[in-house]
Amino acid sequence: MVLRLKDLSVGDALPSLDRIVIARDVKAYADAGGDQNPLHQDDAFARSAGFDGIVAHGMFTMGHMAACLTRWAGEEATVTRISAQFRSPVYMDDRITAGGRIRKIDREARSVTVELWVTLERDGALEFPIKRGEATIHVPLPG
């Protein structure tokens, strides 16, 4: 899929992306990303730190948010900036949903800024593991 500026408008939604967070994937992430903090692997340690169990890395959740962005942006576009604020914990077996919408389009600079977020539902309430995520991509000329 190739993203074309002429097809985009401010307010357009990015296709949302779901995943269920499981311990095996979080461990694989710890090995690939290098963050071996026991908070993300050891249930007893996480509980002693005041959490309800093993917590996914903020960067695991941000990696999922980035996947939502790059799947939409396609192979040609490049990410020039991406940011996130981590607001609430993601536990094992939680279903997280990444989403976003276009905030700004600079057609001259060929850049598109999107707001991004990651949500989950807990006890009937919507939580934001990532709030105020943002990214800017550069869309090259077609062809």
Place this chain on the structure above:
Amino acid sequence: MLSREDGGASVPGVNRAAEGTRYPEVSFELSPERVAAFREIFGQPHGVPPTLATAAEFAVFPSVIGDPTLALDFTRVIHGGQEYEYVRPLVEGETLSVRARIESIRVRGGNGFLTVAMDLLGADGRIAATARSTLIERTPD
């Protein structure tokens, strides 16, 4: 031994005088194996996933976390926020030099907010990307 009487006393751990500290440059290889692992975990079929720069940060974090001058209690630290700015896309297989500095240390509501900035430089000596991590050292209950 640095005094913590000036400002640092309100937070039991982090030493505000450590703002501006720079750490020795560390080299980090963006190995194809690591790129493949990230792609698989996040289901990304192409390119270098934009958050992979975190692995370069973790090549340096042990020096930051273990810095006795900074006096961070890592058992009380949570990741508050993260930002990556790319001057150019990272290239699979390249070796980056990682230069870390403590950009700011602030205290709000009894918690310490620490921003660690890292420049990732390519073989040409130019900055390819800058990573900013906000770490929050929570006040003990």
